[in-house]
Amino acid sequence: MSTQTLTIGKALNLGLRRVMEDDAKVMLMGEDIGRLGGVFRITDGLQKDFGEDRVVDTPLAEAGILGTAVGLAMRGYRPVCEIQFDGFVFPAYNQIVTQVAKIHARSRGKLAMPIVIRIPFGGGIGAVEHHSESPEAYFGHTPGLKVVAVSNPVDAYWGIQQAIAHPDPIVFLEPKRRYWDKAEVDTAATPDPLFASRVVRGGDDVTVLAYGPMVKTVLQAAEAAAEEGRSLEVVDLRTLSPLDLDPVVESVRRTGRCVMVHEAPVTLGLGAEIAARITEECFHSLEAPVLRVGGYDTPYPPSKLEEEYLPDLDRVLDAVDRSLEY
Amino acid sequence: MSTQTLTIGKALNLGLRRVMEDDAKVMLMGEDIGRLGGVFRITDGLQKDFGEDRVVDTPLAEAGILGTAVGLAMRGYRPVCEIQFDGFVFPAYNQIVTQVAKIHARSRGKLAMPIVIRIPFGGGIGAVEHHSESPEAYFGHTPGLKVVAVSNPVDAYWGIQQAIAHPDPIVFLEPKRRYWDKAEVDTAATPDPLFASRVVRGGDDVTVLAYGPMVKTVLQAAEAAAEEGRSLEVVDLRTLSPLDLDPVVESVRRTGRCVMVHEAPVTLGLGAEIAARITEECFHSLEAPVLRVGGYDTPYPPSKLEEEYLPDLDRVLDAVDRSLEY
Amino acid sequence: MSVSSATEVVDPVPGAGAPHLPRQPDLVQLLTPEGERVEHPDYAIDLDDQQLRELYRDLVLVRRWDVEATALQRQGELGIWASLLGQEAAQVGAGRALQPGDTAFPTYREHGVAWTRGVDPLHVISLFRGVDNGGWDPVATGFNLYTVVIGAQCLHATGYAMGVQRDGSETAVLAFLGDGATSQGEVNEAMIWAASFSAPVVFFCQNNQYAISVPLERQSRVPLYQRAAGFGFPGVRVDGNDVLAVLAVTRAALVAARDGQGPTFIEAFTYRMGAHTTSDDPTRYRLASELEEWKLRDPIARVKAYLSRSGTADQDFFDAVEAEADELAVRIRRGTTEMPDPPGTAMFDQVYAEQTPHLAAQQAQFEAYQASFGEASE
Amino acid sequence: MSVSSATEVVDPVPGAGAPHLPRQPDLVQLLTPEGERVEHPDYAIDLDDQQLRELYRDLVLVRRWDVEATALQRQGELGIWASLLGQEAAQVGAGRALQPGDTAFPTYREHGVAWTRGVDPLHVISLFRGVDNGGWDPVATGFNLYTVVIGAQCLHATGYAMGVQRDGSETAVLAFLGDGATSQGEVNEAMIWAASFSAPVVFFCQNNQYAISVPLERQSRVPLYQRAAGFGFPGVRVDGNDVLAVLAVTRAALVAARDGQGPTFIEAFTYRMGAHTTSDDPTRYRLASELEEWKLRDPIARVKAYLSRSGTADQDFFDAVEAEADELAVRIRRGTTEMPDPPGTAMFDQVYAEQTPHLAAQQAQFEAYQASFGEASE
Ligand SMILES: Cc1ncc(C[n+]2csc(CCOP(=O)(O)OP(=O)(O)O)c2C)c(N)n1
Ligand SMILES: Cc1ncc(C[n+]2csc(CCOP(=O)(O)OP(=O)(O)O)c2C)c(N)n1
Ligand SMILES: [Mg+2]
Numbered sequence A, B: 001m002s003t004q005t006l007t008i009g010k011a012l013n014l015g016l017r018r019v020m021e022d023d024a025k026v027m028l029m030g031e032d033i034g035r036l037g038g039v040f041r042i043t044d045g046l047q048k049d050f051g052e053d054r055v056v057d058t059p060l061a062e063a064g065i066l067g068t069a070v071g072l073a074m075r076g077y078r079p080v081c082e083i084q085f086d087g088f089v090f091p092a093y094n095q096i097v098t099q100v101a102k103i104h105a106r107s108r109g110k111l112a113m114p115i116v117i118r119i120p121f122g123g124g125i126g127a128v129e130h131h132s133e134s135p136e137a138y139f140g141h142t143p144g145l146k147v148v149a150v151s152n153p154v155d156a157y158w159g160i161q162q163a164i165a166h167p168d169p170i171v172f173l174e175p176k177r178r179y180w181d182k183a184e185v186d187t188a189a190t191p192d193p194l195f196a197s198r199v200v201r202g203g204d205d206v207t208v209l210a211y212g213p214m215v216k217t218v219l220q221a222a223e224a225a226a227e228e229g230r231s232l233e234v235v236d237l238r239t240l241s242p243l244d245l246d247p248v249v250e251s252v253r254r255t256g257r258c259v260m261v262h263e264a265p266v267t268l269g270l271g272a273e274i275a276a277r278i279t280e281e282c283f284h285s286l287e288a289p290v291l292r293v294g295g296y297d298t299p300y301p302p303s304k305l306e307e308e309y310l311p312d313l314d315r316v317l318d319a320v321d322r323s324l325e326y
Numbered sequence C, D: 001m002s003v004s005s006a007t008e009v010v011d012p013v014p015g016a017g018a019p020h021l022p023r024q025p026d027l028v029q030l031l032t033p034e035g036e037r038v039e040h041p042d043y044a045i046d047l048d049d050q051q052l053r054e055l056y057r058d059l060v061l062v063r064r065w066d067v068e069a070t071a072l073q074r075q076g077e078l079g080i081w082a083s084l085l086g087q088e089a090a091q092v093g094a095g096r097a098l099q100p101g102d103t104a105f106p107t108y109r110e111h112g113v114a115w116t117r118g119v120d121p122l123h124v125i126s127l128f129r130g131v132d133n134g135g136w137d138p139v140a141t142g143f144n145l146y147t148v149v150i151g152a153q154c155l156h157a158t159g160y161a162m163g164v165q166r167d168g169s170e171t172a173v174l175a176f177l178g179d180g181a182t183s184q185g186e187v188n189e190a191m192i193w194a195a196s197f198s199a200p201v202v203f204f205c206q207n208n209q210y211a212i213s214v215p216l217e218r219q220s221r222v223p224l225y226q227r228a229a230g231f232g233f234p235g236v237r238v239d240g241n242d243v244l245a246v247l248a249v250t251r252a253a254l255v256a257a258r259d260g261q262g263p264t265f266i267e268a269f270t271y272r273m274g275a276h277t278t279s280d281d282p283t284r285y286r287l288a289s290e291l292e293e294w295k296l297r298d299p300i301a302r303v304k305a306y307l308s309r310s311g312t313a314d315q316d317f318f319d320a321v322e323a324e325a326d327e328l329a330v331r332i333r334r335g336t337t338e339m340p341d342p343p344g345t346a347m348f349d350q351v352y353a354e355q356t357p358h359l360a361a362q363q364a365q366f367e368a369y370q371a372s373f374g375e376a377s378e
């Protein structure tokens, strides 16, 4: 049987392994990804099996990781860069925004940039400063990049392979606090496309959108709502840039209500774009404004406060209530 | 008389001079700001008069500019950093996002960060790559920063002084293609507050919002619209973070229609946040969704295409028409 | 006493492909691993018995603090802990070289320096417990808050030193960094700025041989202290497990900085005897034998040996320090477990010096929302 | 022939506060400003007459291109132009050191290198005209597109060299940078990586004394070539106005790189004789006398003098090159003024290798909107 129970972390590890077996041009780069296997062990065992030339423990410099990845991509490699934690992607920001994102356009297609930037993102693990950030909006606002977020082992397993095979640069967001979540993964199945959102629970009253770590939270909220007789339709956005809003529009036209949930600060977070687009596309169907549940507009707080900072089941239900009250 | 005709560039120069005279802790830092007076001459003559210790030609390293500014701020200075062009702020991104924005919170208020980051921003000057970017949304999504954009000599003159006197870090956006626009500036007047938007033209049919370089474009559009019998109310947002939406909400509740204009790519640009917030606050008054006019979701194009890329009078009017057609 | 590195032409560094690199000079050492006092031509030190005993006390208390914090983490009282085990001499030596008006910019591991600046251990622990980002006053202590983003503090230190310079103050700045940090662009920029402005800053690099799992060789193929020469200022390598040598070398560098001679780079050659943090498993990337070797160079044992042998301290003294350490451990344990959680509003109230109406409104919403639970449960 | 920098202990660099810095050796020079051929112990070069004449031709044609482009900008045909005036020898020498399989990573000023790689001048001009971001094929020419963000290309070059290494290819990579660029963190990271991985990349720094208005002293208080030693690889300073010396030194470094000996840093000591770009006004920050001094070291005059004096070329040859330059200028002028504007859709169609539905929709809207004007005016 081709079905196994995998955590998200292990699914990523297997996905990476599979793609490295298939394509000798795939290289992994990052801090501590070799002998240590990465601080989350996502690359565990890969250096041993594929060698130090393909699984590269880099110097401690994120601009260096991305900048050399650009050169390697120009040489025909497919670099997969691990950023150790979300908060440490910023030294690489210049390379990502001014180089990785623009080189295909700059060269009018003569230079491809098949780079995957893996980022364990989001909070909820009781970490110190800079280890719990949700930087997706920064990338979503950057033309030339694509951004995906996985929420479960199946998407992790297939998504990482699809992302690496894809010709454009992709910021690949991994929900770090869900790394240990398990599910059945059929490694012989035909995967869903990478750039497609997915309705993960049908419902009629309110459409609730999430991605990455918040999908689980929203599903739990939907469960709780159901017990109170409210039927939530839950969409896992999966692709954040480009957005795939067709299923959302279809849903919202039906429910008339929409709540968007993410961990990132609410101001100029993905929810802002979703609200703008959904309102435009569903203007005559909306019975309430699109409501946003997100992190507060503060720096991510010390971990003793993260439970209060992060959207949880109650805050989702509160927004659902407010939506229904319109 | 205290009134003079000034360009935006000269107004900034005078504002800087005035604040440097008043506060010996104010320092200017940047590339070529000394003897050259900056590539746009905003700091012209200041090194000559205030010396090399206060007007510092820095090494060519933007992270260095912002990172040392942090240290200088900790030591009680008020550094005003010039980023030569919008596209070159990204090497400093790590310092801005992980340090400048967070240190006040990190230290629970024990360390102030009165840093001003001056950025000539936006397109329209026929420049090569990286010289025409509109990075404001990146900063607007970052808690701990404040972001303002000036559109005219009066706000330039007062705004730069207010920003430097303010205790929090401020990204101060200067509309580079309008540097040479002129207006009367009364240097003895009482200025409007920095963090307030302003209705710059009254009207009844559609509320049109803009900031920085697009204010002029929108005012021209309003003029043209008036000739066709359409009355646009124009709001210069002025402060992008925090947003000051009270006047906008008041206006939209009256007009029922809102169009937001900026040069930055439309996806996850300021318009997204405005649309989300205005829709929430004016849900029952809106007769059309908030429409956005912005740069396309592409890298800023080569200059031969910038006229087509940038929102202009026609595109604003087109959006106004579409809004009115709802 | 001069802060300098002699450069001589010698054989190439193996594999470096660079035929004429400056020789790696011997470490500056004043106290051998066996506890023998030796002299160095460039670095003298003259401490009285009391001062020597105090250094020992610092080392022991700092280690005990560290051990206690590690234990507290294991027991779930801290989210994580970054141990300084093995680096006590580097940190205490550097910290004790500072004068009161000087300012230190630590990474996240300089508990030993914090100690010398009079920072309450509980104020450091509160960060690792997740209560705040460090509870001490960076201005009053002259000890900046911890910086987690590798290397960012080196630029802050340099800028601060530029301010010191402008103030005409005869104080100096000490920037801490790790061996891994030397690869960050910002760290190199800090050195470039410090050189260009001749800023009174000393870069103190604890080369503990690893950046998490990555050995030094990945960051540099030549000894780190040589980096400085490329930027035009002196670099020196000191035995980081020798508190006397570290003190002497750091003092000399700080004196030079205060004296207007600009920056120095100090490489304190040491070893991280514990894990990178309590989340780390060093058995995955290094051999036990390596640790055993470094144990022979323990930074505390050699001071104790010297104090005993020279008659500078007796058993009563050692016992008293031990007792003090026990008390400290108790205080840390109690202080940690009794540490109150911060109120939820702490998220909002210091984001800005001048609160924004937007955030104030968010805070009000938050409070109302929190209160609604209170009502519900009433 | 070895690529190395001897380091000797000498007097301190004035004001550097660093007592023992390696001596600044003489520039490597093979042709004096007066056009006299001299020998250097480490760098020999042996070119036949034909090759020498071709170098001269390169220099003249490249300068003419540059002059013509400057004129075109003045006449409003280009948005801006970054002149290479005075740097022809550095660029032609470096470019001609490359082998066909090698790859160059330029800044925005390496028109002379572009020339040696067979890039059509009009493909460079199209960038400055605002038609595209450089019209040449970076893969076919082995000449990457221009990089405007200072220093970013140094990391690309290093990564590319790591790829070369992995491919087992015996080719090398040449990364260009300016003196100002040496302060960027990313540039220093590139050197760190190149050293750590012993990548076959040569850093070719044209020290033209200024970063726009900022003189070298603000970027470094020691000669730039010394930076490399701090990272553990050789640095060498060459007379950047001496095409023979540049060719010899760059060749040697590239040979070493291809040979697995890792990186070299070359500082080509030269001068930007024109403005930074056509937008710049250098009279605000430098004295006319400085320019006059450097005119005496003109990179073309000395080759001409040598060719004449040695009888390697006669007046007919010089006249023929002049005629060719005239033709080139005409071609450039005509090609520029006739260059078509790009279609609006060019904004959209190459943002991604795989277009997104979202952007395709935006493009469709754009086209419909544009078409509406056509309709309106019909
Ligand atoms: C910019 C950045 N990248 C990555 C990390 C994750 N990280 C934390 S500590 C560390 C290793 C640091 O090594 P070193 O500088 O030698 O200091 P040490 O921990 O050994 O004291 C890494 C990679 C970080 N904190 N910041
Ligand atoms: C990151 C970045 N910051 C600033 C600029 C603006 N800028 C363009 S050229 C230049 C000076 C470059 O000097 P140098 O490296 O010496 O090269 P040169 O122009 O002299 O050839 C500056 C500051 C830029 N292009 N990129
Ligand atoms: Mg280390």
Ligand SMILES: [Mg+2]
Pocket: D178, D179, D180, D206, D207, D208, D209, D210, D211, D212
């Ligand atoms: Mg230069």
